[in-house]
Amino acid sequence: xxxxxxxxxxxxxxxxxxxxxxxxxxxxxxxxxxxxxxxxxxxxxxxxxxxxxxxxxxxxxxxxxxxxxxxxxxxxxxxxxxxxxxxxxxxxxxxxxxxxxxxxxxxxxxxxxxxxxxxxxxxxxxxxxxxxxxxxxxxxxxxxxxxxxxxxxxxxxxxxxxxxxxxxxxxxxxxxxxxxxxxxxxxxxxxxxxxxxxxxxxxxxxxxxxxxxxxxxxxxxxxxxxxxxxxxxxxxxxxxxxxxxxx
Amino acid sequence: xxxxxxxxxxxxxxxxxxxxxxxxxxxxxxxxxxxxxxxxxxxxxxxxxxxxxxxxxxxxxxxxxxxxxxxxxxxxxxxxxxxxxxxxxxxxxxxxxxxxxxxxxxxxxxxxxxxxxxxxxxxxxxxxxxxxxxxxxxxxxxxxxxxxxxxxxxxxxxxxxxxxxxxxxxxxxxxxxxxxxxxxxxxxxxxxxxxxxxxxxxxxxxxxxxxxxxxxxxxxxxxxxxxxxxxxxxx
Amino acid sequence: xxxxxxxxxxxxxxxxxxxxxxxxxxxxxxxxxxxxxxxxxxxxxxxxxxxxxxxxxxxxxxxxxxxxxxxxxxxxxxxxxxxxxxxxxxxxxxxxxxxxxxxxxxxxxxxxxxxxxxxxxxxxxxxxxxxxxxxxxxxxxxxxxxxxxxxxxxxxxxxxxxxxxxxxxxxxxxxxxxxxxxxxxxxxxxxxxxxxxxxxxxxxxxxxxxxxxxxxxxxxxxxxxxxxxxxxxxxxxxxxxxxxxxxxxxxxxxxxxxxxxxxx
Numbered sequence: 252x253x254x255x256x257x258x259x260x261x262x263x264x265x266x267x268x269x270x271x272x273x274x275x276x277x278x279x280x281x282x283x284x285x286x287x288x289x290x291x292x293x294x295x296x297x298x299x300x301x302x303x304x305x306x307x308x309x310x311x312x313x314x315x316x317x318x319x320x321x322x323x324x325x326x327x328x329x330x331x332x333x334x335x336x337x338x339x340x341x342x343x344x345x346x347x348x349x350x351x352x353x354x355x356x357x358x359x360x361x362x363x364x365x366x367x368x369x370x371x372x373x374x375x376x377x378x379x380x381x382x383x384x385x386x387x388x389x390x391x392x393x394x395x396x397x398x399x400x401x402x403x404x405x406x407x408x409x410x411x412x413x414x415x416x417x418x419x420x421x422x423x424x425x426x427x428x429x430x431x432x433x434x435x436x437x438x439x440x441x442x443x444x445x446x447x448x449x450x451x452x453x454x455x456x457x458x459x460x461x462x463x464x465x466x467x468x469x470x471x472x473x474x475x476x477x478x479x480x481x482x483x484x485x486x487x488x489x490x491x492x493x494x495x496x497x498x
Numbered sequence: 499x500x501x502x503x504x505x506x507x508x509x510x511x512x513x514x515x516x517x518x519x520x521x522x523x524x525x526x527x528x529x530x531x532x533x534x535x536x537x538x539x540x541x542x543x544x545x546x547x548x549x550x551x552x553x554x555x556x557x558x559x560x561x562x563x564x565x566x567x568x569x570x571x572x573x574x575x576x577x578x579x580x581x582x583x584x585x586x587x588x589x590x591x592x593x594x595x596x597x598x599x600x601x602x603x604x605x606x607x608x609x610x611x612x613x614x615x616x617x618x619x620x621x622x623x624x625x626x627x628x629x630x631x632x633x634x635x636x637x638x639x640x641x642x643x644x645x646x647x648x649x650x651x652x653x654x655x656x657x658x659x660x661x662x663x664x665x666x667x668x669x670x671x672x673x674x675x676x677x678x679x680x681x682x683x684x685x686x687x688x689x690x691x692x693x694x695x696x697x698x699x700x701x702x703x704x705x706x707x708x709x710x711x712x713x714x715x716x717x718x719x720x721x722x723x724x725x726x727x728x729x730x731x732x733x
Numbered sequence: 734x735x736x737x738x739x740x741x742x743x744x745x746x747x748x749x750x751x752x753x754x755x756x757x758x759x760x761x762x763x764x765x766x767x768x769x770x771x772x773x774x775x776x777x778x779x780x781x782x783x784x785x786x787x788x789x790x791x792x793x794x795x796x797x798x799x800x801x802x803x804x805x806x807x808x809x810x811x812x813x814x815x816x817x818x819x820x821x822x823x824x825x826x827x828x829x830x831x832x833x834x835x836x837x838x839x840x841x842x843x844x845x846x847x848x849x850x851x852x853x854x855x856x857x858x859x860x861x862x863x864x865x866x867x868x869x870x871x872x873x874x875x876x877x878x879x880x881x882x883x884x885x886x887x888x889x890x891x892x893x894x895x896x897x898x899x900x901x902x903x904x905x906x907x908x909x910x911x912x913x914x915x916x917x918x919x920x921x922x923x924x925x926x927x928x929x930x931x932x933x934x935x936x937x938x939x940x941x942x943x944x945x946x947x948x949x950x951x952x953x954x955x956x957x958x959x960x961x962x963x964x965x966x967x968x969x970x971x972x973x974x975x976x977x978x979x980x981x982x983x984x985x986x987x988x989x990x991x992x993x994x995x996x997x
Contacts, residue, residue, distance in 0.1 A: 307824075582963040688962075694958070698957055698977055
C-alpha cells in the first residue's frame with residue numbers, strides 16, 4: 252500500500268470525502284429489550300452494537316474488583332468473525348480485542364460518575380458487525396449512546412474520533428483502507444462540553460510539531476460527532492416526552 | 499423415500515439384540531450399572547444425593563449433573579448434545595424435591611458404541627438410579643428405532659422397514675433414526691431425539707413400533723432387579 | 734397484574750394469564766411472534782441475514798474459504814456452523830468460553846445441515862483432492878428473548894441462500910487457485926427447513942409451571958427432519974400431533990418469507 256495517494260490532487264480522499272469530512276453517522280438507541288441500555292451506530296461501513304447491563308451487584312468472578320466507594324466498569328469487545336474481509340479465527344480475546352476492551356474500560360471509568368454507584372458493576376458489551384476502520388471510536392460513540400439509554404450518570408458525552416496525517420495535512424475519521432496505508436493514526440476521546448481529553452492513542456511516528464495539528468483535527472471531528480449524537484438524543488427525548496404529554 | 503406410502507412393519511432381519519445388565523459393579527459409587535444392548539455397552543455411576551457448594555445449591559430441589567464420557571478423550575459437541583437428553587430424562591424422573599440443596603452426579607461412560615447409543619445410555623442410567631435406590635416418579639424406558647427403505651424384487655415401490663434397536667450398520671443404512679423415551683405408567687412420551695427426513699406418517703408408525711417394544715425392555719428391567727434383590731437375600 | 738408480581742411471583746403471574754388462555758404479551762398460546770427477515774445486511778460476509786422473532790434478534794454471516802479437503806472425503810466441501818450467545822444478548826450469559834447452551838445450539842445446527850442435506854457437499858468441491866470450499870456460518874444472537882434456535886435456523890438458511898461463490902480455476906503451472914469474481918454462482922439449497930419450538934405447561938393445579946420444551950424442524954414438502962425433546966413431563970400423542978401440525982403450518986408461513994426475500 253506504500254506510496255498510495257490518500258488525497259487526490261483535487262483534494263478528495265479515496266472514498267470521495269474531503270480531509271475534514273466525517274463519514275455518515277446513523278444511530279439508534281434502545282435496540283434491545285434484554286439489556287438495560289443499548290445502542291447501534293453506523294459510521295460509514297463500521298457498524299457497532301453496544302449493550303449495557305447494570306449497575307448491578309458484582310458477578311462472582313469480578314468480586315476482587317469491587318470498590319467500596321465507587322462502581323467499576325467491565326468491558327468486553329467482540330468482533331463478528333464475518334465482520335472483516337478475512338475471516339477472523341476468534342471473535343473475542345485476541346490481542347486487539349483485549350486492547351480495545353481495556354481502553355474503553357479506562358475511557359468510561361473516567362467519564363461515568365462511578366461514585367454514584369458504590370460496590371456496583373457496569374457491563375459494557377460491544378459487538379462489531381462490520382469493521383471498516385476507526386473501531387475504537389465507533390465503539391466509544393456507541394457505548395456513550397447505550398449508557399445514555401441506560402440512564403447512567405456521566406460527566407459529559409464521550410465522543411471519539413480518529414485522524415491521520417498525509418503530506419502535512421490531516422484526515423479525520425479514517426477508514427480501513429486509510430488505516431492500512433500505514434500512516435500515523437491518532438485517536439482520542441473527548442468530553443466536548445468540558446473540553447477535556449480523557450483518552451488518546453498514537454500509533455506510528457510523527458514530528459513533534461505535527462501533534463498539535465492532529466489534536467485540533469480530532470477535537471473538531473469529535474465536536475462534529477457530538478453535534479450529530481446530541482441532536483439524535485434530543486430528538487429521541489422529545490419523542491419520548493411527547494408520549495407523556497399526550498396521554 | 500417420499501414415494502413410500504405403503505409402510506410395513508417387519509421383524510428385524512437379525513435376531514433382537516441381547517440385553518445384559520450388571521448392577522452394583524462399582525463399589526465406590528452409590529449406584530452403578532454396566533448395561534449393554536447387543537454390542538453397545540455403557541457404564542453408569544451415580545453419586546447422590548450428595549453435598550453441593552453453597553452458591554450452586556437450589557433451595558427447593560436437587561440438581562442433576564450428568565457427565566457423558568466418550569470412549570476416549572473429553573466430550574465433544576456431539577456428546578454434549580446427547581447429554582442434554584439424559585439430563586432431561588433424569589431431571590423429570592427423579593423426585594428432586596425430596597432432596598433440596600443436594601446434587602445427583604451421574605457419570606455415563608460409553609464402553610462401546612454399536613448403534614442405539616442414546617437409548618442404551620438412558621436405560622443404563624435408569625438402572626444405575628434403581629441400583630442407588632433413588633426415588634423416581636416412574637421408570638423411563640428408552641427405545642431406538644430406525645427406518646430404511648428396502649426395494650423388493652416383486653414389488654416396485656420401496657417399502658419402509660422399521661428396525662428396533664438397530665446396530666451401527668443398520669443405523670447408517672437407514673434414512674432416519676429415532677430415539678423415544680416413555681414412562682412405564684402411562685406409556686406417554688417423555689423425550690425424543692430424531693434424525694433424518696421422514697414423513698409425519700412414518701414418524702407415527704415409528705412411535706407405535708417403539709411403544710410396542712417397551713414391553714420387552716421393561717420385562718428385562720424387572721428380571722434384572724429381581725435377580726439383584728434375590729442375590730442380596732441369599733447373603 | 735402488576736409488574737411487581739411478575740418479578741416476585743413469576744409462576745403465579747404466568748398462571749393467571751394461562752388460565753385465560755393468553756400470554757402476558759397478549760398472544761394466544763399457539764400464536765407465534767412476528768418474524769422479520771432481512772437478507773444481506775453485512776457486505777463483508779459472503780452471505781448474511783438478520784432475523785427478528787418478536788424481540789429476539791439473530792444475525793448470521795457466512796464466510797467462504799478455500800481449503801484442502803479431508804483425505805477420507807476428497808470431493809466434499811464443508812459447512813461449519815457456530816452459534817454464539819455473547820453476554821451482550823442476555824444477562825444470563827457470562828464472559829468466557831462458549832456456554833453449554835451455545836455448544837448444544839451449534840451441534841443442533843450441525844445436525845440440521847447434515848440431516849436435511851441443506852447443501853450438496855459435492856457442490857462445494859473445486860478440484861477433487863486439492864481444493865474445496867468451506868462455509869463458516871457464524872450465528873450471533875444479539876437479543877435473547879426466547880426462541881433463539883428458531884431464529885438461528887431461519888438466519889442460517891437465509892444467509893446460505895444468499896451466498897454467491899466466485900468461480901475458481903487452478904493455475905496449472907503455479908498450482909495456485911485463481912478466483913474470478915466476475916462469475917458468481919449462487920449456492921444451491923436443497924430444502925428450506927424451519928424450526929418451531931414449543932414449551933409445555935403442566936396442568937395448572939400442578940406446582941411446576943413449565944416442563945420441558947420441544948423443537949421440531951420441518952420443510953414445506955412435509956418432511957420432518959428433527960423432533961427433539963430433551964426430557965420433560967410426559968406428553969400425549971394428541972399433544973405431539975398438535976405440535977407437528979402447528980409446525981407444518983408455521984413452516985409454510987416462513988417458506989413464503991424465504992422465497993419473498995430471496996426473489997426480491
